[in-house]
Amino acid sequence: xxxxxxxxxxxxxxxxxxxxxxxxxxxxxxxxxxxxxxxxxxxxxxxxxxxxxxxxxxxxxxxxxxxxxxxxxxxxxxxxxxxxxxxxxxxxxxxxxxxxxxxxxxxxxxxxxxxxxxxxxxxxxxxxxxxxxxxxxxxxxxxxxxxxxxxxxxxxxxxxxxxxxxxxxxxxxxxxxxxxxxxxxxxxxxxxxxxxxxxxxxxxxxxxxxxxxxxxxxxxxxxxxxxxxxxxxxxxxxxxxxxxxxxxxxxxxxxxxxxxxxxxxxxxxxxxx
Ligand SMILES: NC(=O)c1ccc[n+]([C@@H]2O[C@H](COP(=O)([O-])OP(=O)(O)OC[C@H]3O[C@@H](n4cnc5c(N)ncnc54)[C@H](O)[C@@H]3O)[C@@H](O)[C@H]2O)c1
Numbered sequence: 001x002x003x004x005x006x007x008x009x010x011x012x013x014x015x016x017x018x019x020x021x022x023x024x025x026x027x028x029x030x031x032x033x034x035x036x037x038x039x040x041x042x043x044x045x046x047x048x049x050x051x052x053x054x055x056x057x058x059x060x061x062x063x064x065x066x067x068x069x070x071x072x073x074x075x076x077x078x079x080x081x082x083x084x085x086x087x088x089x090x091x092x093x094x095x096x097x098x099x100x101x102x103x104x105x106x107x108x109x110x111x112x113x114x115x116x117x118x119x120x121x122x123x124x125x126x127x128x129x130x131x132x133x134x135x136x137x138x139x140x141x142x143x144x145x146x147x148x149x150x151x152x153x154x155x156x157x158x159x160x161x162x163x164x165x166x167x168x169x170x171x172x173x174x175x176x177x178x179x180x181x182x183x184x185x186x187x188x189x190x191x192x193x194x195x196x197x198x199x200x201x202x203x204x205x206x207x208x209x210x211x212x213x214x215x216x217x218x219x220x221x222x223x224x225x226x227x228x229x230x231x232x233x234x235x236x237x238x239x240x241x242x243x244x245x246x247x248x249x250x251x252x253x254x255x256x257x258x259x260x261x262x263x264x265x266x267x268x269x270x271x272x273x
Pocket of ligand 1: 023066
């Protein structure tokens with residue numbers, strides 16, 4: 001069902017790798033709600049070619065950009081404004097990558113070069129995007145910038161290793177840049193802390209299936225699906241949430257407020273008997 005709540009709005013959507021990506025679903029929903037936008041991803045991801053399908057479906061051009069490169073980001077923001085015919089109303093940061101996780105390093109044996117890369121790709125890139133947008137004065141008043149986070153920023157999930165720090169930095173950047181862009185342009189900046197989701201980045205984390213099931217059993221509403229996350233992002237891009245800013249918004253079916261659930265009690269009771 002579409003209500004055209006993004007009619008007339010234009011923006012940038014990063015991070016759509018394949019149909020499972022959260023950003024992919026955001027692009028489809030934003031398109032259905034009347035938005036026009038540019039898609040972007042790392043040049044490496046582009047080679048997989050999947051994103052071309054999405055580009056056709058949404059009638060959205062692709063501007064490749066490594067989100068850690070200021071030069072690429074400058075071209076992205078200039079190109080997007082040229083293509084869309086003016087300043088932007090929304091930006092989605094849906095980017096995460098840890099070589100330490102990919103290589104199965106435990107928390108005590110992290111490779112620090114990779115750790116720095118994790119922070120750069122998964123957190124500093126968010127700051128860089130907004131710094132470029134600020135420099136180019138690329139955002140319209142009452143615009144909205146959203147990034148995706150995970151509850152490992154607040155709680156320990158051992159296999160999430162250096163991504164936990166990246167998410168903590170990401171959420172802090174949302175608050176600090178949210179203050180700055182709020183003062184300058186009435187632009188809001190938020191992170192959405194999403195349930196475990198079966199995507200390429202998600203399933204790459206060790207023990208993913210176990211903590212997906214655990215979170216599902218712990219959450220009174222069950223894990224929030226990617227489609228519902230996309231709905232939430234779209235609401236944050238819309239004019240219906242104009243005074244929500246500098247927040248980390250839990251989109252987790254109630255997981256973060258639950259101490260223990262009946263399902264977990266039952267499972268442990270069975271195990272113990
Ligand atoms: N899947 C989950 O369980 C989950 C839960 C909470 C939050 N998130 C977050 O959601 C966001 C999107 O991830 P997803 O789950 O849709 O997985 P995904 O693998 O589909 O998306 C991750 C994207 O990051 C892009 N990327 C990596 N390095 C990049 C770079 N240098 N420059 C530009 N783009 C780069 C990848 O190409 C990919 O498109 C991430 O921030 C992730 O941490 C995911």
